[in-house]
Amino acid sequence: MKKVIALLLALTLVIGCLAACDKKDEPSNNTSGDNNTTNNTSDSNSSNTPASEKEELTIEIYDKAANYQGMQEGWFAQVVKERFNIKLNIIAPQVAGDAIYQTRVSTGNLGDIVILDQNEFTDCLSQGLIKDITNEYKNTKYLKEFDKQIMTFNNGIPGNTDGKVYGFPTEMTNTSPTDRSEDTIYSSPMLRWDLYQELGAPEIKDLQGLLDVLKQMKDAHPTTAEGDPCYPFVLWGDWDNNDNMLGIANVVQLTTWYGDKIKETAILQKDGTFTPVTDKNGTYYKMLKFLNDAYQMGLVDPDSATQDWNNVWAKMCNGQMYLMWYSWQVGAWNSQERINNGTAYIFVPVMDQTYYADADAFFGSGRIWGVGSGVDGEKYQRIMEFLDWYASPESLNFQHAGIEGYNYKKLDNGKFEVIAENETADADNKEITGVAYTGKYNDGNNKINQWIVGAVSKNPNTGEGYAKGYWQSYKDATSGKTKQEWKARFGAAEPVEWMKKNNKILISPNVSVSLPSDTADIEVKRGQCKQEIKDASWRMIFASDDASFDAMWDEMVNNLNAFGFQELYDFDVKRAKIEKEAKDAVK
């Protein structure tokens, strides 16, 4: 008997091991060859059946942009289910860590739908992980409307000479690649208007002037009405070294105030020349020193280096931050009510600054959508239908404006108007009422967190952009105190208008170019340099005096050189020049 048990045990173990080591579906390198047949057969039986009669399907989305991992829940899940009977399972490397990329690519199945950075996309394509969607793409309705953008991207893929379609860029627009249609830019100094007015709305000459204003604000209002401490600068480190930004993400953003754009280790300066981030006359040093000056004046939240994004979001919603610099940050605070009673955050120019701004992301925002090569048959068919819908005006309204009848309503002239009482549904995670969808608003919001079509695009049905900020009705509703006083003070209706009028904005055109990806060697150098810059930068912000700040800077530069910074810089400049030339050609 014992022998039998032992044998059985051994057997189970062997089988268990074999099962565990077994490779998943072999990465199918087949490209378009057999798609035709599958498409045609599945076309007839899937397109015309209503969603409820189709079998429930779960789609894995490998999603570089997501901050949430797991099944999509709530109202957006309900929207997708009633149309496609599809459930979305989101795999988020931002949550799970980059290791998940390595594991999944080595099994040959990254996901059914993938959203990748362009370099990763090209790498994965060359390894047969991405499906050729040429034939199916031809039959799409809404994606086809972005044919120019999609084909520009695909024709730019190295080796794709016969015009095949493998993917499409994220956040494309139907506006212009050389102009900025938004009223604000991504990064500019924004102050609480009432606090700024209280000081007499002084003209701010330079960074020192900005610090002085902020210091006065903090001295006058050290806490919120509830007694929570306020600081002009509330920083966080979650995004450091991400999204091609080397060092502290917040500092990288601030460099755009002087017309510079950081491309990894290289700073593309206002005048079109490159300089390394380690340049003491460059903007990375300048803005880092600016934050250190702020710290020395007691203006930086002491928890900045240890808190995470969620702590910061709570502080922003609570009004504990006196300087904002990302355009989306105002969403935490500015409501119609606050804009109209003059307590909203708004751009206040610093006179020696010239702002760098990206043009509308006509050709896409840098990431790429694709379909995993393992997908086939009916599933493939349904994924393409879903993706086509995801680019449709109906879907874009859900993604950028929310639920009709809850977040906005249709006016008689066909345009949209915000329903004011639910304006803070997302920030407050309100329970949805009065419409067909249920659950809490933010919990059920679209967790893919990435769009095929950007919010600034024109909705063909309304002639306006998709997000509320572009609606005439919203502009009218928020033209109250803050805007009026701002207009009276600066002589322009909107920040971008002011910048254009005063020649304070540099718009960088949107282009689609394919850039070489890192070699293994460069990748290691980049990893070590990034880590060093990030850690040293944080220490420098909290340096107690200028001498120790400079000593830390010199030590950092010394260390960076040991990690191979020069080689990395040369590589980055070479890469950034390809993009720059393409942009210069458009200008």
Add this chain to the structure above:
Amino acid sequence: MGRTKKEMDLLAASAAKKKRKGKIEFLYILPFILLVAVFSYYPLWGWVYAFFDYKPPFPLEWKNFVGLKWFKSMFENEVKIKQLLGVIRNTFAMSGISLLFSWFPMIFAVFLNEIKCVPFKKFVQTVTTLPKFISWILVYSIVFSVFSSTGAVNQVLQDLKLIDQPKLFLQSADNVYFTQWLWLTWKEAGWAAIMYIAAITGIDEELIEAARIDGASRMQIIRHITLPSILPTYFVLLMLNLANFLSNGMEQYYVFQNAFNKDKIQVLDLYVYNLAFGGGGYSLSTAISILKSIISLTLLGVTNKVSKLIRGEGFI
């Protein structure tokens, strides 16, 4: 006189039977051999990555074979050597402090055992064992809310007018080794004490009775009976800890690390993790972990020698 044919046949049959039995008995340990092979030897295959320029999703190819490049690059210049030495220093310091205080759970168990009020004793034991089951990430969120600039500790200190500016406990590089040891002890001490409590229960009651009749005080009983009886357990656990000297894990240090304390908190395991998953240096971090294995083996050999010299017997 030779054996008869019948006898010969019998002998041969029994030998064959023995052989067959041996084969079947081998099957008993087969699962364990497989287990070791799959989980301890098969992963060693991953060492090949250290000799290639590897970057996912590209498979390993001979054209990317680089020999010892990554090993050499570790010692390429002063800064890199300094960084590596710093990491090894941290590893030794953290493990060293743990070893130095490894008697703590034992003493804790002894005193816990002396508590006569059973409900209280059970309460203390439960409370001290519980942290073992809280993940480090949760521990950190608790720590953050207690020690951040607006946390409870700073509030109390400010209310008592002991400080006027909040003190940044989490950002300071002072006493990192010691505070990290405190957290580790808070989390693990109760759990580690279980082994000793079991050992104490195993002590012969008669010994204690006899000592008591001879007039031994409580302290004397602890000193002359309890401690000597559980010392062998202590040594076994100590040896096991020694074998893990270089592997002090990474979760704890990972959640506590920030730019300010990194020079002190980055231990080998964390360094390997940061390099590989923070910076894509898969090949380099494999090379470092190979080095770690080599140092571990050397350490094991040395302790074994020392043990032979001192106790007269090794443990391998």
